[in-house]
Amino acid sequence: MPQPGRGADDRQRPSYNARRDLQPRRRNPHRKQRRIRCGRHRCPRQTGTRTPFRSARGRDRLLHRFAGVKRIVTIRPAPGDRATVERAAHQGLKVETYPLFSAGPVPWSVPEPVDFDAVLLGSANALRHGGAGLAALTGLPALCVGQTTAMAAEHAGFDVVATGARGMQSLLPHAKARQMNRLLRLSGEAHVPLDLPEGIAVDTRITYTVSAHPIDAELAEMLADGALILLHSGQAARHFAQECGRLGLEKDRIALACLAPRIADMAGTGWADCHHASSPDDSALLELARQMCQGGL
Structure with a gap:
């Protein structure tokens, strides 16, 4: 028999647990995030980043x-x-x-700077083993392969005007655009031959050798x-x-x-x-x- 004040359909209402399962879950903003260890630090799982290590x-x-x-x-x-x-x-x-490998200097003759418009540098070794003769060339602008060589050139006193990202061949268009047609290349014994554009001349001087x-x-x-x-x-x-x-x-x-x-x-x-x-x-x-x-x- 239905109870007073209640309809017969009330007996068909789903249970509390069933009603809860039908509702979308809500995230409790006050609940602490689950954390995992990353090295010696702790960071939230969902970030996907790691903090710097202390050790x-x-x-x-x-x-x-x-x-x-x-x-x-x-x-x-x-x-x-x-x-x-x-x-x-x-x-x-x-x-x-x-x-x-081990790199070491080789004797080389320093040319007259007035005969050139710029210096081509493919490796920091050319500067590292170039010796005192480099000082006479620092008045020339430098075109370098890579940031490491460029930093070494600046440290040696050169004014770096271009840095190539794809080898020394990529520096030649920069030189031509600046009308630097007479280039002095400081290099090791093993170096890549260049395909010179018309009007560009390169004089190569060997400043170091690498032994395997x-x-x-x-x-x-x-x-x-x-x-x-x-x-x-x-x-x-x-x-x-x-x-x-x-x-x-x-x-x-x-x-x-x-x-x-x-x-x-x-x-x-x-x-x-x-x-x-x-x-x-x-x-x-x-x-x-x-x-x-x-x-x-």
Whole structure:
């Protein structure tokens, strides 16, 4: 029998729990966000960002969570290798150094500055090993490949008027546009030939040489387990590929991050992965290495 004051249909009303399930869930603004640990800090889960690490241990833990955990190695000569390691640390990466090259000066004759309109610089090594003779040339404007070389040129006293992002060939249009037709190129013994536009003349002076060294047992063992190698020059790419072939190392366990497209081409094929940086500078190369380790390419 229906109770007084209540209709018969009231007995068909859904239960409280059923009514609650039909309503859209509302977020309680006073509820604390669930948080996770990121290194030695705590941050909200939904942000997807990580705060800077207070310790190298926290940074290393992040690195080893990368997909296909790879050790990142630079093989460039000193002191450039240490600069790469330090810059990598600032970008939150751990890079190990196993130099396969050593650079040193060679005697060279300094030309008369009045015979030239500008200086072409493809590597900071040309300045690092150029010696006292460079002082006579600092009155000439400089065209540089990459930010690292440009910074070294400015530190040596040159006025940098152009910085190329795709090798020294990309600097020649800048020179022609500024009517800099007589160019002095300071370079190493191994350098890329240039396709000169009409009206442009280049005098090349060798200021340094780079000697290659074999891969030792420690590095060979690391490569056998898988690693990502940073390549800063075509000479490095060619020598590294030859050494891997000499030792019978499995190339499909080694990934390459190259400073420029030409370097990637000189490394050859058969590697686990091979990409070139968006611009020829360490920051871009290290960002490429991060993406490759994370599987973002």
